[in-house]
Amino acid sequence: MSTTMRDVADRAGVSVKTVSNVVNDFPHVRASTRERVLRAIDELGYQMNFTARSLSLGRTGMLTLAVPKLRLPYFAELADEVIGAAEARGYTVLIEQTGGSRAREIELLTSERRRMTDGLILSPSGLQSGDAPQLEAGSPVVLLGERSLHARVHHVVMPNEAGARAVTEHLLATGRRRIALLGYTPGDGEGAGHLRARGFRAALAAAGVEHDEARTVAVPEWTLAAGAQAMRTLLDRGAQVDAVLGLNDVLALGAMRVLFERGLAVPHDVAVAGFDDIEESRFARPSLTTVRPDRAQIARRAVDLLVDGLGRGRSGDGALGDAADAVDAPATAPDPDAPHVADFSLQVRESTARP
Amino acid sequence: MSTTMRDVADRAGVSVKTVSNVVNDFPHVRASTRERVLRAIDELGYQMNFTARSLSLGRTGMLTLAVPKLRLPYFAELADEVIGAAEARGYTVLIEQTGGSRAREIELLTSERRRMTDGLILSPSGLQSGDAPQLEAGSPVVLLGERSLHARVHHVVMPNEAGARAVTEHLLATGRRRIALLGYTPGDGEGAGHLRARGFRAALAAAGVEHDEARTVAVPEWTLAAGAQAMRTLLDRGAQVDAVLGLNDVLALGAMRVLFERGLAVPHDVAVAGFDDIEESRFARPSLTTVRPDRAQIARRAVDLLVDGLGRGRSGDGALGDAADAVDAPATAPDPDAPHVADFSLQVRESTARP
């Protein structure tokens, strides 16, 4: 087939061990020998077989990043950061899309595909609290952007609640009182949407402002189209609003588009704010006020947790013993319920200027 | 370490061959035996080692997709499509970012990392015509979105020239005559920008409209920020324009933002059009007229070309012979200079309505 290390060894008149020593920069190789080997490699156009190396080494040098949908700018930017952070640690990233479906996420966690890489960074969306066992079995995992699913795995969480609270307080501070909430997704039990909505409600409650649930609109997914549709629904319903909080930026941008179509001026008639600070938000018309999580920090931390944990032996104990002994496992797991919370900052822009 | 096939075999009281037969759905396995093996797999929580399988099979089931920057919506959407197309063929996708640098692209082509997957889909940006040797050596490659680099590799190209020509004709048809061109990138010899610019010029020439080069602005990269900066430059320069063609959508959207800041109405004062039809363009204010390449088709074709070509033995011959014999190689290569050109359609939206 293709040229192997043995071919190189034969041509250089040395053993495979020596070739291996050379390509891996092992110190004790005579300069002349090294030279001969390198020449042979060059002449034969030898390229090492990564798979074989992975097999002996027991590691592949690859990580899997699973996000709901890469075309959502937030996840594209996140992937960018993760790829960068992984590269800094010498890893390459394989990307899977879950579409936000719980079935896909579980399949990813349990399927043998998981063994293709050294670890998994999962940005869950459909996963529920009961799914902990799937998380804990198998190769190392770090969860992203979600609060603990009560599983003994690392997770790096977004400042969902605090961020939503901050942006809501900002809207209140500019005098808005009838604030619509776009993006609650039915069935999103413990997800980001739930937490952001909670931060929103907490801010209103703290300010003594009552929230009319008629101003909350559910969406099937967090996209521009869904945001637009939700805004249409809200306006068609005759809701009176002076502000709109999208649970993420694309929802807010989609809503802004519809406000424009309906002749409502932003921010004069209605203020709009979002969450994520995707790049498009800075260039929108008007530019969008939003919560900016420190994505680079999230990515770096997730990769570091994963890579640092790789040294340790895998957990992978049974997970099949009857539930009787699962009552209170000793604290063997790394940092069970201590999520790493990322920083955030509020980006105030044109879309929430005072009327 | 972890449980292996041998462990399963021992527990089930069979040989590894039988276990292998079971997991690979080999037909001649007695039902009772299969049952025993499956139970053993279940009891041990066995998961196959993908690396070992890849080594014996000689294939990994992974493809590499290399794009300049995932956070550019066009590439995120493309990646989405490629991942989907690959999945349909049973492949998983590993993503690399080149940042559009030629050095990174060449490194990717020549490094051993290339051996990590079965093939490479490269969306080149910095690559030049002289880089053909790097392309031809090593594992299978398909080039995306570029015209032939005169290398004997498959390439799936965007309708760059025809698309640019079509959108320019549209601008002319709405009465615009002083059209600015945003996005020519110095040094982008044969790239998409060059081809799109050519289509633009061809349309003007055909209509007998003269193009003032003072209305052409170079950019360092194709981003929102660069588009905005280019538009500022143009306006500061005092250029008189009644339309702007961005060589891609984000450049156009960045320009629109600046027109808004400067109090110029789109499309009343200035029409704006782009290229790519990213999702944001539909929801922009005003929505952006653009050229929509059939991305799904591009992705599917690229994946199919790569996967179908995988059956065949690798080329990988020398590539080191002196250039003398490179004059006119016989037609041994698959489809040397027959690029697969994707379809496109013109999406006419608000940003180019008649004044």
Next chain:
DNA sequence: CACGCCGAGGTAACCGGTTACCATCACGAC
């Protein structure tokens, strides 16, 4: 001068699968 140590590099086991080849066994046909 004998001994011990270190640098250089060879030999072969091992990583965990796949699979060519072979041995059995049951069953139907002659």
Next chain:
DNA sequence: GTCGTGATGGTAACCGGTTACCTCGGCGTG
């Protein structure tokens, strides 16, 4: 009763690296 045939599954070589262990030669020291 014997043989051919197909179903079933065992044995071991192989994929292409890494590396534990060993050998050998040269040099410094008591």
